[in-house]
Amino acid sequence: MTISTAPAPLAAEAPVTAAPPRGNRLGSWLIFVMVALYFLVPLAATFYWSLRAEKGVLSFEAYRRLFADTNFLPAFTESIVNAVIAIFLSLLIIVPTAYWVTLRLPWLRPVVEFISLLPFVVPAVVLVFALIRLYSRPPLLLTATYGSSRVVLVCAYAALSFPYMFRSVDNGLRAMDVRSLTEAAQGLGANWATILVEVIFPNLRVALLSGALLTFAIVIGELTIALFMAQHTLGPYMANLTRAKVYEPSAMAVVAFAITWAAMGMIAYISRERKGT
């Protein structure tokens, strides 16, 4: 053992944080206000426009007409169902993959990350043409009927969700000591199914919900793929609405925005709840 004669380190000093100069603070506020305006002005304008359906008064008439439209609810419902199925499909593919990569194949992580990012690289219009080309002839003729096209659409949505889902799940797995938890459970006699269901999934709750809600937010208003696959979902419905009506598209945009923000708010709330527990 070597005996060090070096002086003992001094106790860590508390970080000294000086208040920023007045000019800096003003600059920060200015940037904040500009960014806020950049986001809020179009939103406020859209909302204001959506209230002007009746001449001379501000009312929710556009919203009433929107919800009264017989095509709205089926399109909305279909989008929700598609989103839910896409979420489950994505979870089924991503969770075991991310778990196994974390546990046994960490060297494969860059490859899986790259694959999960492909939907960002390939534009939706390219993706949909590739899908149509691949699945519109035997032996994989899946675009012949509305139902089979919907299967392709949902699979495409699952693929679109990979970047968000993989990142959420991967972050969740990194936040816990997956290897030790798995080994502890194994040592206590648990098999793989028990480990996944009783140990891994419950501790990934927030990550899974984050990934799921982000997927939901993307899928609910998706236009390009749904349009080319001739699906009657919310995206094409909104596009048609924009062409045919004046105030209802604004009302629809506000509703879609509210749904997305509700999803985001739910992620934030659940994350905060989790941190608090």
Place this chain on the structure above:
Amino acid sequence: MSGGFLSLEGVRKEFGGTVAVDTFNLEVAAGEFVSFLGPSGCGKTTTLRMVAGFEPPSSGTIRLAGKDVTFAKPNERNIGMVFQSYALFPNMTVGRNVGFGLKVRGRPKDEIASRVREMLELIQMQHLEKRYPYQLSGGQQQRVALARALAIRPQVLLLDEPLSALDAKIRVELRSEIRRIQRELQITTVYVTHDQEEALSISDRIVVMSAGRMEQVGAPFEIYNYPKSAFVASFVGTLNQLRCQVVDPAGGKLSLEGQTLLSNSPVSAAAGQQVLAMLRPEELHFGAADGENRLDGEVLSVVFLGGVVRVQVGIGSSVLTLDALNERRLKLPKVGDRQTVSFPPHACWVMAGI
């Protein structure tokens, strides 16, 4: 050698071309507490993981109660393991964590509840059964991890640096508790640590490891006082290693910087050759004593450590470290003082081949 409750015969582990553990042979008796001690990367945790079933050995055999478990899955071995990071399931309460092993074994609910209570009593945490891991301190979490590992009535308990993440005071308390529980349950235990004090204080036997090899196996007293290699001597405890010249091998006479010293240990080197004379700091004292070796030198530093005062004395180009037991009337030497250091010939042992 055979007949140990846990036996490792010629166990070897390679990662790629790197040998992590080389020909490991050990017999652990039932109820024995054995520690693997060594620096980081010496293969102690890899060996433990092979016993647990998390790493398959490249060659060799592992037997548990006479049964070959070399390639058995971890969940087929009935071994309890405690991890450095506690590895408590964050989504489960203390009670559910402790009962998890029994639940996956399909034991009835009342049996699980009773065993959980028993285990929590053992670690004196009955009142915290409903708490979640994040509501516990590090020491409490590790006690729960211990209770969880013991709840399944394992044949062997494995502990992988369980106290490393805890502060010094809790570490000392918890290691006594681990030993108390181990003695109470008479459970065969293998403990991995890089902390020599921990290993010396808790173990029946210690396996000192270096670079994947077993350097020495023995009781703590034996390891500390009769190290078989320079590595063990220097790794376990503090050691002075003085480069001396052999004057008279038969008489154990050595020369250090022109001063003569005698050793009772056999000197295998020939006269004129260089050897290392080993001395524990606590066997040295200030002042001349009849029949003892005397070395004169200059005090280089004085460090007050509470229970002991550590003084470094320069003897020519060599530095000798001396530990004096602290007492109120102790007169501390000053840096620059000339001092005589004494030690009996039996305190000095010699290692050749340097």
